[in-house]
Amino acid sequence: MLTFPNAKLNLGLYVTERRPDGFHTLESVFVPLPWTDALELLPAPAGQPQNSITLTGRPIPGDPATNLCLRAYELLQADFPHLPPAQLFLHKIVPIGAGLGGGSADAAFALKAANDLFSLNLSLEILESYARRLGSDCAFFIRNKPVLAVERGDVFEEIDLNLTGSGCVVVYPNLHIGTAEAYARIAPQSPKYLLREALAQPMSTWRDTVSNDFETALTPTYPALAEIKQQLYAAGATYVSLSGSGSAVYGLWESGEPAAMDWPPEYTLWTGVL
Numbered sequence: 105m106l107t108f109p110n111a112k113l114n115l116g117l118y119v120t121e122r123r124p125d126g127f128h129t130l131e132s133v134f135v136p137l138p139w140t141d142a143l144e145l146l147p148a149p150a151g152q153p154q155n156s157i158t159l160t161g162r163p164i165p166g167d168p169a170t171n172l173c174l175r176a177y178e179l180l181q182a183d184f185p186h187l188p189p190a191q192l193f194l195h196k197i198v199p200i201g202a203g204l205g206g207g208s209a210d211a212a213f214a215l216k217a218a219n220d221l222f223s224l225n226l227s228l229e230i231l232e233s234y235a236r237r238l239g240s241d242c243a244f245f246i247r248n249k250p251v252l253a254v255e256r257g258d259v260f261e262e263i264d265l266n267l268t269g270s271g272c273v274v275v276y277p278n279l280h281i282g283t284a285e286a287y288a289r290i291a292p293q294s295p296k297y298l299l300r301e302a303l304a305q306p307m308s309t310w311r312d313t314v315s316n317d318f319e320t321a322l323t324p325t326y327p328a329l330a331e332i333k334q335q336l337y338a339a340g341a342t343y344v345s346l347s348g349s350g351s352a353v354y355g356l357w358e359s360g361e362p363a364a365m366d367w368p369p370e371y372t373l374w375t376g377v378l
């Protein structure tokens with residue numbers, strides 16, 4: 105079964121509390137971004153007793169045996185011992201350490217693919233509970249529609265937000281910012297504006313009312329983030345922000361086309377329509 109795990113953007117992100125378990129409570133709107141990897145899950149050929157993973161495309165740091173999509177499959181195998189050994193093929197395209205949730209999406213799509221391929225008939229709620237065990241961002245990708253995320257970023261409330269048709273440019277400045285490192289730089293506080301209410305207003309107002317706490321915390325160390333933001337606004341973006349814990353910065357165009365922009369060759373770009 106071939107799937108295309110997509111990335112996500114965070115619209116507003118407020119880190120409100122540090123929890124006793126070391127994680128943080130947050131408030132953020134998650135939106136699917138159609139920048140995708142390719143992930144194939146197949147039963148292993150006869151005579152292959154173990155799961156296997158073949159990685160191509162963008163290099164993924166760390167041991168392939170700990171890849172999140174393999175871990176997702178192993179989690180299901182622990183509860184459903186009749187699941188056969190599988191072979192996974194992951195072609196990685198979405199940048200890593202970017203705040204785009206790419207690894208989490210791979211894991212969530214592996215759970216969904218195993219559920220479909222082997223007819224496990226697990227509900228979306230059950231798939232979300234497996235996904236939560238793999239990472240805070242992972243559960244979002246099970247339903248994969250815009251939501252207001254609270255708690256650890258893995259509990260969702262409905263939100264009436266339709267960005268379909270908005271132009272989008274995502275700029276990854278080739279900086280790998282680790283999620284734990286980024287959280288360690290944040291002093292949790294309450295948001296100045298209620299996110300749900302701010303996002304109900306026209307996109308042109310978001311510049312003043314919707315922000316990402318990681319952007320404030322990381323920009324002094326990574327001045328490139330501010331330069332990208334400035335260039336996206338100069339190209340006519342209606343709203344610009346860091347996604348998640350960075351380092352990808354995105355611009356949204358409510359209407360019209362982005363003006364020409366000039367980026368260093370080591371940057372990776374995605375341009376499209378949501």
Ligand SMILES: C[C@](O)(CO)[C@H](O)COP(=O)(O)OP(=O)(O)OC[C@H]1O[C@@H](n2ccc(N)nc2=O)[C@H](O)[C@@H]1O
Nearest residue numbers: 126127128208239240241242256257283284287348349
């Ligand atoms: C920044 C976001 O991308 C926003 O969507 C997410 O909160 C990150 O989620 P994620 O990459 O799935 O993160 P996890 O794999 O669950 O956790 C990685 C590390 O980030 C920190 N972490 C993550 C989520 C959270 N709500 N509080 C945290 O403090 C913890 O130090 C944790 O050890």
Ligand SMILES: Nc1ncnc2c1ncn2[C@@H]1O[C@H](COP(=O)(O)OP(=O)(O)OP(=O)(O)O)[C@@H](O)[C@H]1O
Nearest residue numbers: 165166171172200201202203204205206207210283
């Ligand atoms: N399929 C995968 N794709 C990407 N990274 C993976 C994958 N499986 C495991 N990882 C590990 O996860 C790390 C990336 O996680 P990290 O949270 O820094 O970035 P991210 O995937 O861009 O997501 P986030 O939005 O949470 O920042 C990598 O260093 C890698 O070791």
